[in-house]
Amino acid sequence: MTSAMLEHVNFTVSDPVATANRLCGLFGWRVRWQGPAIDGGMSVHVGADDSYLALYTPGKGVDAKSNSYRMTGGLNHVGIVVDDLDAVEKKVIAAGLEPHSHADYEPGRRFYFHDEDGIEFEVVSYATVPA
Structure with missing residues (x-):
């Protein structure tokens, strides 16, 4: 039997640095990595040693108001x-x-x-x- 563990989840935010700082304060996490990402964007990886959230923002504006509960794959x-x-x-x-x-x-x-x-x-x- 093969065992598996969730490593990370990647999602789009308006300000990855601010979101990472807030999550570190709430949950005692740390920034594991940050740097350039696809489409001229930026990512910040925040979490613990064995799992993290990848916080991404593209180089252009995003619509943060869509409702993921009504969107397949959200x-x-x-x-x-x-x-x-x-x-x-x-x-x-x-x-x-x-x-x-x-x-x-x-x-x-x-x-x-x-x-x-x-x-x-x-x-x-x-x-x-x-x-």
């Missing part, structure tokens, strides 16, 4: 596992973003937020909550 959300859901939610609020769709169900607790480009993030914790 990105619906990015799921991030954290140890302390409440601490990350406080950081999300402090960053001026609005958490929504809180849910507590097996196997974990979660909430969602949209960034400035309309990308939805799901933040989930599988840590046990004291009764």
